[in-house]
Amino acid sequence: MLNPSPLSCDSAPQALAAPSLGIQAEYTTPSEVDKWKKTFHRYATRDSIGGESYLTEPDFVSAVAPESDFSKISRQQYGILFKVADRKHTGRVDWDDFVAFEELLKKPAAEYDIAFRVFDTNGDGQVLFNEFKSTFQSMRGPDAIPFDFDSPWVKLYLGKQDGGHVLGFNEFTQLIKGLQGERLRQAFRHFDKDLDGYIDKGEFKRIIYELARHKLSDAVLEKLDSVSEVVPGGKISYSECIAFYNVIHEMDLVEKVVREACARSPDGKITPLDFVNHASRTMRYGTFSPMEVAIIFHFSRQGVSDADKPRLGLRDFGSLLDAKWGPPRSTTTVTEGGKVKRKAGSALHEIGKSAYYFGLGGIAGALGATAVYPIDLTKTRMQNQRSKVVGELLYKNSLDCVKKVYKNEGFTGFYRGLPPQLIGVAPEKAIKLTVNDLVREYATDAATGRIKVGWELAAGGLAGGCQVVFTNPLEIVKIRLQMQGENAKISGAARQSAAQIVKSLGLLGLYKGAIACLARDVPFSAIYFPAYAHLKKDIFHEGRDGKALSYGEALSAAAIAGMPAAYLTTPADVIKTRLQSEARKGESTYKGVVDAFRKIRAEEGFSALYKGGPARVLRSSPQFGVTLVAYENLKKHFPYPEPNQSLIETVLPREEEMARVRARNALKVLLDVDTNVGMRSAPIPESKK
Structure with a gap:
């Protein structure tokens, strides 16, 4: 373990020790040293004579300053931190100097520690009146508003010139915190020549x-x-x-x-x-x-x-x-009435963005489908099981179905029909997620980030309707593959491949039961997506106080939202399953959705419309939980690059390295002394130009 190094042999006053703050300094780990070494050598220059690597002032600024922090704080101003790190005053920072500076940034109150070292010019661990005055004046431009060092406020902290009062580290931090307020008072008095207030x-x-x-x-x-x-x-x-x-x-x-x-x-x-x-x-x-x-x-x-x-x-x-x-320049525009509207980017950009998120949706959908496929197979067989009027029930309940599938078909029987499911589930889930996102984005008020409930329902319903073009062919093939193990046991029917099933059905046959599929998917998505959004916001408080949901919370919200959506749409799913599966000898056949509804209710009772309901809930809730959480995390970690993105983001900003944050904060403490700190030629406001 690397022991903390002092900033210099004669500039590490006892007042700066971490115990004086009641906080223990963190130890430096080998992994941190390795990280510092990579940073140092990334920006370092090698001496052509001695071969030793070192950082010049521009190199040092690149190594310690936040990468995108030069809009309001100039790169030049970070040079004052270079002077702190350059312990030997040689105009260069070597490896030992860099380690010492990085360890300084890890100390409690590092921001104030650096400012204290700037003012403690002789390194004796205290700031005298003359040290404060000379350092303060050296930081200011020639046109700065005058500051009176004989003011009562200064004397309260430092006494009078040549007096005996000195500031230790803790006292110095309080002086710096109150300095701007005193500068404001003095500046106002300076301009109030008439003393009229x-x-x-x-x-x-x-x-x-x-x-x-x-x-x-x-x-x-x-x-x-x-x-x-x-x-x-x-x-x-x-x-x-x-x-x-x-x-x-x-x-x-x-x-x-x-x-x-x-x-x-x-x-x-x-x-x-x-x-x-x-x-x-x-x-x-x-x-x-x-x-x-x-x-x-x-x-x-x-x-x-x-x-x-x-x-x-x-x-x-x-x-x-x-x-x-x-x-914002490319995403919003303001109408004459003051209403904020979203402005589309270039057609090529929008197509690329949609295609990119379509791909992420496909990956997420495949993960969700694989995770719950055994439950889906159980649900399908339970829904297709006919009444005792036709014959003896093969399965007593969902658990009995699981036992018999495993006994008769083995573990692989639970994944019968999965390959075509994965081929089809990518576009199915991708189009649902993408359409919902696009409609919600269009309908969201750009100024508030809010969307009306009616638009939420429309976004979900439209997403569910659009997916049917992929869902129906996929499901009719999947259902017939899932039923083959059962049919082989009962009637000895030969197994067919997915390609053979598609060929036998034809194009129109692939869309058999499409009305029932629409009746299931439109209300499912209209219920699911708004419920998921409101569970995250209203129950788990996403975004409140900057809160980001954990994986467990996001998965819970997605799973809970799927429960009512899945169960309430079970009758449509039962009808769709009956229409798409092949009726065995002695079983009823159905002409359409209405005919199927009437016959199922008449022959098996109203409760038959909710057959497989629990299995559907057990399948749909975790499936959409995995799918939604995977999709959102893929979007979060692999976002599509947006041109001219506004600086006010609706998502949490990328977390910066703490060392770079504290380096910036140390400079901000000094900027409270004067905003022109570190500027070789201080800029002046337009009123003076």
Whole structure:
């Protein structure tokens, strides 16, 4: 096991030790070292003289920074982390330096630890007044808003210059957390020359630009001037400044309240009152002020007035909640009435996407069919068994059927007819899953992610209807293959192959019982898909607080949804089975669906229409459970690439490596000192250009 290395021989103060935080640092495992080694050598440069590998500043940034994090935080700014890792100040980071930095990122409060090392310039484990002042000033551009180091706030933390008060690590973290608030107060006083309690819009924009540019999307930054519209008057008060700052400071809490409130709303949209009510229920000791709520909704309406858009969905809040937010360009469009509609991509892209997910649906369907095929065979034989009027019952119940199949035909008898089933089940399940997805996608409100129940039923029903073109030929062949073992025992009939059955039936014969198949599959899918979606959302709370369902929860939701769908459609399945199987001598024949219904009820009673119902439930529930869970996981892990994908995703973002996340967070702590940290030439807002 590799022992943790200090960042440098003279810059590892005792105040940084993990026990001071009450948390034990994690040990470094050999697998982590191997991972670091691969990363190091992937980006390292080899010295042409000594042959030693090292990282330059650009190499180091590539190795530690999140790969797609350069929209609001520049690549150049990550260079300040390079200075921390370069322990020997040689302008390069060798393997030992890189290991030490990676181990530093594993420490408790690593983000603050790195910031502390930046300010602790002499490495003695404490920050003096002069160290804080000189480091703070070195991070700021020449045009930065002045900061008064003789202010009462600074003296509370550091005393006066040349005083005896110093900051240890824990005290330093509190100073950094409160620094932005003090900068806001001082900046407001700097621009409030008249001492009338107001500044103009351009001055407010400059303050926020300098304090929190990296935390806000371009859409919000461009709209900063409009904050004066929250409280009409033209100028901006300190109350509005601090309210806007509080919204930024509590952005994670704002997002939590918005997500939960939208999830609980019937239409996925909320008003300011809905937001306040949910915040009051979830926050113990405080809530958002009316001005803060007004600011949240004002900057989320994206140029639309309160009257035109009184209720907002999660997507509307995206511009405020996500600093990388960008308006969707290829998937949605806004009509004159303000309604969001989905815009199709190129025809080639849509065809490719449909074909791709059709293939995934086929794989998932094959897995589900194989898993439950023995149950399906038992169900078929039970449904085709006629009344005692015809002769002695071959099977007493489903369990007796299982025993006799195993005794007479062996284990392979349970899989009789499986090959043609697998050949046909791929397009059958694929078309059902794909059509349901396409209709739901079309009917889903892009702004809220919600779909009306009527559209859910239509999507499921249409999916079930479309699959019959594959289902009916598949099932009539499967049923006749499944019945051959029984027929051979009773009458000594010769076995036929699937090809022989298809040839004997002909094209029209393959669609015998299609009406009954439609009567079964349309209501089955109309019940199943909406039930599955609502079980995931309303019972297992998928998406609430960012929750992703476990395999067990997803499988349970799929299996439970299949129970009522399977049992309620059993009469249609019984009629279909009777129409598609060959009647033996002495058994009734049927002219069609209605005739079959009348004869079965008259000869065997109404209960005969539910023969094999339990076996059908036992087969359909797990089959669709396996199929749906497999399909969704295949889509999740092997998604079809979408061009110009919006930055606000409806699925959970890809989890980043914790080391890269903590490196970014360490830089964000320093960005709270100044948004231009690490910039060799600091950008300035448009108001100063």
